[in-house]
Amino acid sequence: MTDTLQVRTKICGLTRAEDVQCAVAAGADAIGLVFYAPSPRAVSVQKAQALLAVVTPFVQVAGLFVNATVSEIQQVLSQVALDILQLHGDETSAQCAEIGRATGRRWIKALAVKPDSNMPELIEQYVTAGASGILLDTWHPQLKGGTGQTFDWNSWPQAIGQAVPLILAGGLNPDNVADAIAQTRPYAVDVSGGVESQKGIKDHHLIRKFMQGVQRG
Numbered sequence: 001m002t003d004t005l006q007v008r009t010k011i012c013g014l015t016r017a018e019d020v021q022c023a024v025a026a027g028a029d030a031i032g033l034v035f036y037a038p039s040p041r042a043v044s045v046q047k048a049q050a051l052l053a054v055v056t057p058f059v060q061v062a063g064l065f066v067n068a069t070v071s072e073i074q075q076v077l078s079q080v081a082l083d084i085l086q087l088h089g090d091e092t093s094a095q096c097a098e099i100g101r102a103t104g105r106r107w108i109k110a111l112a113v114k115p116d117s118n119m120p121e122l123i124e125q126y127v128t129a130g131a132s133g134i135l136l137d138t139w140h141p142q143l144k145g146g147t148g149q150t151f152d153w154n155s156w157p158q159a160i161g162q163a164v165p166l167i168l169a170g171g172l173n174p175d176n177v178a179d180a181i182a183q184t185r186p187y188a189v190d191v192s193g194g195v196e197s198q199k200g201i202k203d204h205h206l207i208r209k210f211m212q213g214v215q216r217g
């Protein structure tokens, strides 16, 4: 997928306008806003509107949802112009397809990589249901995402990555992102905790270093 393309970058879990401005200025292709109340990075609709106001043209805004209903997502979309949905819970492929149909939005499915899971089969199921891409993140017994932990990149499904946009997430930071890219050749990388000084508060120096790491990868 990435033979001829620069790896894209999404910075997730933004909660402050100055962090959005930094991410965009540093060259992020997308930012992610978390609409999942238990997360320390959750944003309200009003906060999301304020953050969107400083996003420049051609930068995509992803809305992250965890096991939300169609109507909950529609409620957010009626007030916040999200470009793409990131479904980060236990949504089945049929539920994802229904969310995509009902909202008219593209969606990506986040899948947690467990040592024993059959990733190719799972990925195929969601792609057949209409996923625009698949985000592979680290499995955690309690957390749905934003774990700050890497998974074993040896389990990266290289062959599928030739045909499907695969997004690498989980524990990336300025020091490991170049190696991560070299090893997996993803369509895009996604980072949250690795560019934070505290949960939900991004460190601008780390954002810039992360973007340099992506260029090296």
Ligand SMILES: O=C(O)c1ccccc1NCC(=O)[C@H](O)[C@H](O)COP(=O)(O)O
Pocket: 012, 013, 034, 036, 039, 040, 041, 064, 066, 088, 137, 143, 144, 145, 146, 147, 148, 149, 169, 170, 171, 172, 190, 191, 192, 193, 194
């Ligand atoms: O950020 C959260 O708190 C969160 C909560 C529930 C589901 C997903 C969540 N975040 C997802 C992400 O920020 C990223 O897509 C990804 O998991 C990378 O996170 P990190 O390991 O911190 O870089």
